[in-house]
Amino acid sequence: MAEPVTDRRLTPAEQASRRRRSIALALALVGMVVLFYVLTIAKLGPSLFDRAL
Template identity: 55%
Template sequence: MTKKADKGVKLTPEQAKKRRGRSIAIACVLGALVVLFYVVTIVKMGPDIMNRAL
């Protein structure tokens, strides 16, 4: 069995910067979707959700 000296893909600094930018953009979009779903859920429940008996 031979061992490779090169493990994985080596990115240039420019490629690493672009990858980080894409990762941040995806995280922002995912966070926005979570907030959107939360808001839609609260709106669908209506204002009476706060007046329920505990």
């Protein structure tokens, strides 16, 4: 098996690439959460707001 890399310093280009990838993943996750929320509200329909509290 391959031995794990220990204490490897990333170059500035690698750090920037990792940061962009992390931001893209975070935005994708937030987008999916918003999409699921909107679809759930749309599926429940207007009756969701007509119920007694």
